[in-house]
Amino acid sequence: MNAHLDALTPSIVWRHFRTLCNTPRPSGEEAALVAILEAWADDQGLAHDRDSFGNLRICKPATPGCEQAPGVILQGHLDMVAQANAGHAHDFSRDPISTYVADGWLHADGTTLGADNGMGVAAILAVLEDPSLTHGPLEALFTLEEETSMGGALNLAENWLKGSLLLNLDSEDRGEVYIGCAGGADVVVDAQLPSAALRDDEQLLDLALTGLKGGHSGMDIHQPLGNANRLLVRALRTLEGFDARLVSYQGGTLRNAIPREAFAQVALPSDEVDAALKALGDLEATLRAELGSGDSGLALSAARSTGSTQAEPLTLDASAMLVAALHAAPCGVERMSADVPGVVETSNNLGVLSLEAGRLHLCALVRSLHDTAATAMADRFQALFGLIGARVRVENGYPGWAPNPGSALLATFNKRHAALFGKEPAVKVIHAGLECGILGSKYPHLDMISFGPLIRGAHSPDERVELDSVDEFWRMLHALMEDLAQKS
Template sequence: MSNNVLKNLKPYEVFKYFEEITQIPRGSGNEKGISDYLVAFAKEHNLEVIQDEALNVIIKKPGTAGYEGAPTIVLQGHMDMVNEKNQGTEHDFDKDPLKLRVEGDMLYATGTTLGADNGIAMAYAMALLASKDIAHPPVEALMTTDEEAGMSGAMALNPEHINGRILINIDSEEEGKLLVSCAGGVRVSVTLPIKWEDIKEDKTPIVIRLRGLKGGHSGMEIHKGRGNSNKIMGRILYDLQDRVSYNLCSLNGGAKNNAIPREADAVLLVNKEDVEGLKAVASSWNEVLKNELKASDPDVNVQVEVLPDRYNKMFSKETTKKAVQLLYLIPSGIQTMSMEIAGLVQSSTNLGVVTTSKDMITYDSATRSSVKTLKEDLVNQFKLLAEVVGVECETRADYPDWQYDADSKIRRVFERVYKEMTGNDPEIVAIHAGVECGLFKEKFGEMDMISFGPNLYDVHTPDEHISISSTERMWNYLIAVLKEIK
């Protein structure tokens, strides 16, 4: 199966299994091959194995001599990878193995994602499970499916299959940083039915386009203060209401609710005598925005153009008013900051997508919080706003948070061992995005958890690579931590 490209790398067993893993296609939704491979590995080594209907795999190994009574450790990662390739790269992710190459201290796949996120977790777990000379407590290696596309594997996991109550997640990407908390999230949709009116007099269509914003991940980059095109459009349209009479025809902005929107378009109909006034007011926002966003989005610009198209229908005045009210009032951006972890966004919401369809305008937001009650409070704000305006509000894709545990025993072990090995203290971090630990915390209740990993770069892109030396250091770190758990 392996091409032995990595045969001279250390730790040998880790890279041996990692190379085998890279020869098996395993994009999200296509995990049958890798799941069966893990089952075959377990049977080859006479280890207890469970493969569930979601293709999650759990491999169990007793503790070594002297560790029989130690607490069981759950080593956790995910099987699937993100399939991305460079334009012009000939590669079929459904059947082709990855083409590995080593450049100095870095390991790449040629023209495609490497899948070290999260193949390295499987390789670490397999090397430990196959070992005969590494001291360790009882181990349950848990490898889940579909993490990258929705965490459905973790959601489907039967908690009765797991006995351990200490979980080490190996899905972090920076050596020396210990992940101890993540945000939960929920998608919130507010929908406004459109009342259309026939156009009975000559109206001029004008489009306002918002461009030049940087955008970014609505969790990981929400703290950077970047402009949200939908919210900015709400400000512009609200300002126009007091200056020019207009009706909206369409309102659209953003592409994904978990991304800070970069662009927005609004089509308005105005009387001919109001065209120049509307253009002047809308254009004046260029100066306002370039001042407000000069550090985060210096290229922001508002474009105003008279359209050649003719329209037969427009939103009623009532619909136009409500559309602008919602755009202006729906909360978006940072809501609270953590007082326990410096610099951590505790709760936020992002008005990511606004779309106009035949019958309604939909406002889609991604709401996140590392504290469950704050997430619930934000959802209540949406529901109350919808009630006041007289529209519908629905939630979906609700996933739980992983709240920081000041008394975590496994964190203290990781901190102590890292200090002993390096002379330095590890950095304790939290992320304002979801990871599987949040689901496990909800599913298992009392579960002491931590996440760590070697240095990975440019994950989810064809330039993804992993540090070979960091992989070895973090392997030795894991072994040293396990030795301490008795």
């Protein structure tokens, strides 16, 4: 499948990306791909091993004469975000990703593409394969479960990697190089809330908020995008004026993807239904006006339920208490950086929210350039949802990556970029959670940078990669490897 990828240039990179597209690899299900890469390494005569978590390392000796060059670690993650458009049947555990080219970009058909971080992984494999490349000692590090928990990086074996320079190939902007990133943590909220039987005078309404673009909860959090959970909660808040009680809720699928859709069921007095439907219609117009062209596809629909009437809504007080807490919860950009202009300092994404049979579950992802600010944001969640008796825990915390503008590796990259493309790259700090912060905490001697091709819409079915930027990315990586091979 995806044979058309073999016709793209640079073919050595796209051929490996085709393998990634054809091999299902959602987070936590990377084993099949690891086995393929190990077999490929054997065919190439390259040594490989895994740590106790399952992270894969493939090693290649230096080109003869370059043995004294600093060891380079090329790093990327094997897993991809699994998101599909509503109504698009796709089993990410079994089905390959179907791709197509349009207007100079590679897209997937109705799903995430996996260019994040498949392009980086493909480029690393191309470096290992390319017989024309002059290089020092190489280690290719492929981590697991980055998209769901940073599990591979967090559990990476210590005293395993030998290199002193690390190239993370998980960035998504052309002509830029990253030297710092945000840290973060998951905030998980669970509660069992009181309910009461559906009354004879109540009608069930099914609500749906759809049509949003979604996006990456780090890199896109500052964009004028709607969060489906945030917006549907506003609808629930509106319905409180009609004595609505929340029955069920399902919004978002990943804590690191801005939710595109959310669905809820409520019960309200039958004689209030018409007025409630009108209020929701008015709210839809209001939300569309607020979002404007930034997220113009929003649709808010409501209809009388034709399903079972055995549902048991929350009590009126419990429903109001939950909706109030969700309405007050931090969402989006909290603060912009005072030291790095144009960069988000602290944010939160209301990523996954569900309510079923009175059981509430919320998973939010807080991020910050300052670990203390991420901790403070998580503590706000604990304080807020503690007021409604919920259990709140903070999980999967990972550190940020402190910028080093004086990096020798950065200087080499800048010089080579200027020689190739006529200008130095923009040096950036990213609000996303690159694995560099975690890797640096385990291997503090590493000099690190991150770069990659131009990817847009990551973590959503709009994900796409610009073809020309992949060629530029490969040329830059190839030339940088040869530059580093000359150092000692």
